[in-house]
Amino acid sequence: EPEVTQTPSHQVTQMGQEVILRCVPISNHLYFYWYRQILGQKVEFLVSFYNNEISEKSEIFDDQFSVERPDGSNFTLKIRSTKLEDSAMYFCASRTDREELFFGSGTQLSVL
Amino acid sequence: GESVGLHLPTLSVQEGDNSIINCAYSNSASDYFIWYKQESGKGPQFIIDIRSNMDKRQGQRVTVLLNKTVKHLSLQIAATQPGDSAVYFCAENSYNAGNMLTFGGGTRLMVKP
Numbered sequence: 001e002p003e004v005t006q007t008p009s010h011q012v013t014q015m016g017q018e019v020i021l022r023c024v025p026i027s028n029h030l031y032f033y034w035y036r037q038i039l040g041q042k043v044e045f046l047v048s049f050y051n052n053e054i055s056e057k058s059e060i061f062d063d064q065f066s067v068e069r070p071d072g073s074n075f076t077l078k079i080r081s082t083k084l085e086d087s088a089m090y091f092c093a094s095r096t097d098r099e100e101l102f103f104g105s106g107t108q109l110s111v112l
Numbered sequence: 113g114e115s116v117g118l119h120l121p122t123l124s125v126q127e128g129d130n131s132i133i134n135c136a137y138s139n140s141a142s143d144y145f146i147w148y149k150q151e152s153g154k155g156p157q158f159i160i161d162i163r164s165n166m167d168k169r170q171g172q173r174v175t176v177l178l179n180k181t182v183k184h185l186s187l188q189i190a191a192t193q194p195g196d197s198a199v200y201f202c203a204e205n206s207y208n209a210g211n212m213l214t215f216g217g218g219t220r221l222m223v224k225p
Contacts (some may be wrong), residue, residue, distance in 0.1 A: 003154075007186060033212070043201065044214040056212050091155045099144055099205065101213065103155030 002026045004104035006092050013082055020106045021077045023092030033093040033101065035065065036060070043091065049075065052080045066082045082111045124222045131189040133219045135202035138183060142204040146213070147176060147187045153200045158189070159200075189221075194224075197223045 006023045025032050034046040036100050047057040049067055066078045075094075079086055089106045125131045137145070143164040148156035161177045162169045162185075169176050175188040185202050199220050203213040 035213075042217045043203075043213075045212045045214065048212055058212075093155075099146075100158055100161065101146075102158070103148075105153070105155050 004092055004094055004102050006090075006104035006107050008107060009105065010092075010108045010110070012105055012112065015111055016081050019079050019082055019109065021079075021090050021092075021109070022074045023077070023094065023104060024073050025075055025076045025094030026102055027073070027103070029094035029096055031055075032067075032069070033095075035079045035091045035093060036088040037091065037106075038088045046077070046090075051092075079109075082109075084111050087111045113214075114143075119120060121217070122220045122222065123217060125192050127194060127223050127225050129192055131187075131221055131223075132178070133187045133189075133200050133202075133221065135185040135187075135216050136183060137185060137202070137204050139204060139206060139207045140183070145178060145184075145185050146203045146205070146206040147174075148197075148201045148215075149198045150201060150218070156201060163194060167224045192221075192223050194223050194225060196223070197221055 007022045017079050032049040035043050037043045044057050047061045048055045064080045091103045091106045092104045095101045146161040147159040150156045158175050160171045162178050167178050173190045176185045199218045201218045202216045
């Protein structure tokens with residue numbers, strides 16, 4: 001069964017460092033998303049991406065965040081200068097033109 | 113403000129019993145609702161969805177009920193099994209909101225053998 005894959009599963013970084021979280025969406029999907037989940041809290045929308053551009057973003061997705069689809073398979077989330085409060089589980093998701101959203105297993109980001 | 117929320121943070125049931133997980137939403141513009149299951153260390157997994165023009169939808173062992181009058185959504189799991197133990201999230205979507213999901217706070221379901 002096709003699935004969304006994310007790497008790495010865990011990422012530890014120092015405050016102020018840049019991190020890149022990587023995702024390979026399901027191959028025939030058209031819409032791509034990043035969500036995050038702070039420990040013990042609900043899943044929060046960050047950004048959606050379609051046709052090689054951002055279609056929606058939340059207040060969380062400030063200038064420190066960026067997304068890119070560098071080739072036909074990868075979808076990345078970059079945090080330019082990490083803060084302690086960026087520590088969370090980051091989920092990538094994708095879908096076709098149907099609404100069912102498929103999530104990856106997440107990258108646990110720890111900012112020290 | 114608009115929000116999606118859950119009534120019970122933890123639900124403990126006996127194996128074989130039926131489970132009911134509830135969710136309240138306040139965005140009257142929401143037109144699509146989804147239940148997700150999240151097991152420890154994994155991403156949300158789609159369970160079942162329902163559109164606002166329906167009030168009930170059934171899947172395998174699961175039923176979602178939508179009451180638009182009181183803005184209430186529920187997930188019923190029949191014959192709950194230990195493998196059903198997880199956190200369950202409701203989520204809502206509205207094309208007016210740019211077609212992005214808004215998740216509720218989650219309910220932990222614990223199934224006792």
